[in-house]
Amino acid sequence: MEFLSAFLQHGFLRNALAAGLLAALGCGLIGPFVVVRRISSLTGAIAHAVLGGMGIALYFGGPPLAGAIVAAVGAALLIGWIGLVRKEREDALIGAIWATGMAVGIVFIAKTPGYDTELLSYLFGSILMVDSSQLWGMVVLDAVIAAAVALLYRPFVAVSFDEELARLRGLPVVALQLLLLVLVSLTVVLLIRVAGLVLVLALLTLPSAAAGHWARSLAGMMAVATLLGGVAAAGGLWISYAPDLPAGATIVLVAAGLFLASLALRALRDRSISRTT
Amino acid sequence: MTETVVELSHVTAGYAGLNAIEDVSLSIMQGEFLALVGPNGGGKSTLLKVVLGLLAPRAGTVRVFGSFPADSRRRLGYVPQAARFDRDFPISVSDLVAQARLDGAHLFARPSAADRAAVAAALEEMRIAHLSRRPVAALSGGELQRALIARALASEPEVLLLDEPTSSVDARMGETIYDLLVRLNARITLVVVSHDIGFVTAHAGRVACLNRTLVCHAPGALATEALAHLYGGPVRVIDHTSGGGAH
Numbered sequence A: 001m002e003f004l005s006a007f008l009q010h011g012f013l014r015n016a017l018a019a020g021l022l023a024a025l026g027c028g029l030i031g032p033f034v035v036v037r038r039i040s041s042l043t044g045a046i047a048h049a050v051l052g053g054m055g056i057a058l059y060f061g062g063p064p065l066a067g068a069i070v071a072a073v074g075a076a077l078l079i080g081w082i083g084l085v086r087k088e089r090e091d092a093l094i095g096a097i098w099a100t101g102m103a104v105g106i107v108f109i110a111k112t113p114g115y116d117t118e119l120l121s122y123l124f125g126s127i128l129m130v131d132s133s134q135l136w137g138m139v140v141l142d143a144v145i146a147a148a149v150a151l152l153y154r155p156f157v158a159v160s161f162d163e164e165l166a167r168l169r170g171l172p173v174v175a176l177q178l179l180l181l182v183l184v185s186l187t188v189v190l191l192i193r194v195a196g197l198v199l200v201l202a203l204l205t206l207p208s209a210a211a212g213h214w215a216r217s218l219a220g221m222m223a224v225a226t227l228l229g230g231v232a233a234a235g236g237l238w239i240s241y242a243p244d245l246p247a248g249a250t251i252v253l254v255a256a257g258l259f260l261a262s263l264a265l266r267a268l269r270d271r272s273i274s275r276t277t
Numbered sequence B: 001m002t003e004t005v006v007e008l009s010h011v012t013a014g015y016a017g018l019n020a021i022e023d024v025s026l027s028i029m030q031g032e033f034l035a036l037v038g039p040n041g042g043g044k045s046t047l048l049k050v051v052l053g054l055l056a057p058r059a060g061t062v063r064v065f066g067s068f069p070a071d072s073r074r075r076l077g078y079v080p081q082a083a084r085f086d087r088d089f090p091i092s093v094s095d096l097v098a099q100a101r102l103d104g105a106h107l108f109a110r111p112s113a114a115d116r117a118a119v120a121a122a123l124e125e126m127r128i129a130h131l132s133r134r135p136v137a138a139l140s141g142g143e144l145q146r147a148l149i150a151r152a153l154a155s156e157p158e159v160l161l162l163d164e165p166t167s168s169v170d171a172r173m174g175e176t177i178y179d180l181l182v183r184l185n186a187r188i189t190l191v192v193v194s195h196d197i198g199f200v201t202a203h204a205g206r207v208a209c210l211n212r213t214l215v216c217h218a219p220g221a222l223a224t225e226a227l228a229h230l231y232g233g234p235v236r237v238i239d240h241t242s243g244g245g246a247h
Helices: A002-009 A011-036 A040-059 A064-085 A091-110 A118-124 A132-161 A163-168 A173-195 A200-212 A218-241 A247-276 B044-052 B069-075 B093-101 B113-125 B141-154 B171-184 B197-203 B220-231
Strands: B004-015 B018-029 B033-037 B059-064 B076-079 B159-163 B189-193 B206-211 B213-219
Touching: A002 A011, A002 A218, A011 A040, A011 A132, A011 A173, A011 A200, A011 A218, A040 A064, A040 A091, A040 A118, A040 A173, A040 A200, A064 A091, A064 A173, A091 A118, A132 A163, A132 A173, A132 A218, A132 B093, A163 A173, A163 B076, A163 B093, A173 A200, A173 A247, A200 A218, A200 A247, A218 A247, B004 B044, B018 B044, B018 B059, B018 B189, B018 B206, B018 B213, B033 B044, B033 B197, B044 B059, B044 B069, B044 B076, B044 B159, B044 B189, B059 B069, B069 B076, B076 B141, B093 B113, B093 B141, B113 B141, B141 B159, B141 B171, B171 B189, B171 B197
Parallel strands: B033 B189, B033 B206, B076 B159, B159 B189
Antiparallel strands: B004 B018, B004 B059, B206 B213
């Protein structure tokens, strides 16, 4: 009740909930691809590269969001080029981008006067500080992601499931794969405000992995993951309010709780199926 | 006169410095049922990929319906090994089969009535129409194999290339699959990669044995002796001819 009255009273809580739900939509649309393609380490590398982009943008007085997008998309295309075009092992590059991006960010933020405290909010999120201009930025990112997924759903599923068949059908396989990685990187940027770059990976994988326990299609997985992400965002905010806990962390913890509950439910279902057959 | 649908002449191809096939010349005629046999690593799958235009040959020429493979691959259907797929991928049988109707020239297109009809006909022909809404994760090996054949059929190919279509199924399902293939052969040229000498000698019209080079080449019924040579010892062939379908 206390949370509800505070929610009605304070604009920052309404903004925070809106940011959480907008983030849940992006996660729900792109997270399933991260899960079924098993590219979570690539996603982690993109998230940490973002810090480098934001640090450089802050140092030179530019908008951090632009720095974040450039770094995320650049990291995604570089890893994609090595893995998809040159067909080389990308894991060393993933590790290098992960660590280097972070190091670049720490150095530039340290040398930018007055921004030392910002570092923590980039790492762990600052959903309570979201203002309406940032909300509009999230709406635009969500719209781009949703439009791309709606237009190219079947080609994206085909290249994810069977790249060879996609080539035989004349699909532009490399372009589609790179576009998918760009969408992953935009989603990472979308989530930075909510969860911070350290926790982004959890929001991109946990709701989708839980959805994957039950969904029969990637579209179904997207719907369930969006719903679970929304529940995690709202639930995490609510839990964080009274004891004044960091909301990014409580949101991730609720998502982890939902994932574990889904895992347990599925184990129960499988056991009851094997008993009846 | 029968038309040559695939013509390989002196083809060498492979991956990463190794030649999986060397100097292979082979013609595939319209309407035939050709089996490609040979030991593991003998280059059978590589040969299929060269015909499909997925792998460019290092030497030699490949012609499919008289043109480059990449230009005529829409007339080919390909059934990859079932074991290659991620069974946890959330996709239904009908969505899997509908993938064959995708077209790079119409990337944003929604499935048309013709697409849906082709998918339904392919499911019917493989006798898995009742499984159309089932997720791939819930299929048996034989059901998945038939779904993959249905997917290739949904593109309405003139030539069907199958890579080990019976490797992930039991003998009985293998026989069912070969019966379905023999039926398809009435209108579609078949190229089947197989380990299964028994099925192959019973059903294929012609057998080509591949161990990096093309080591033998014989009508199906006469292949046993040549295969013994290929595998370096006597081959025990289980007689499947009594079930019918022999050529």
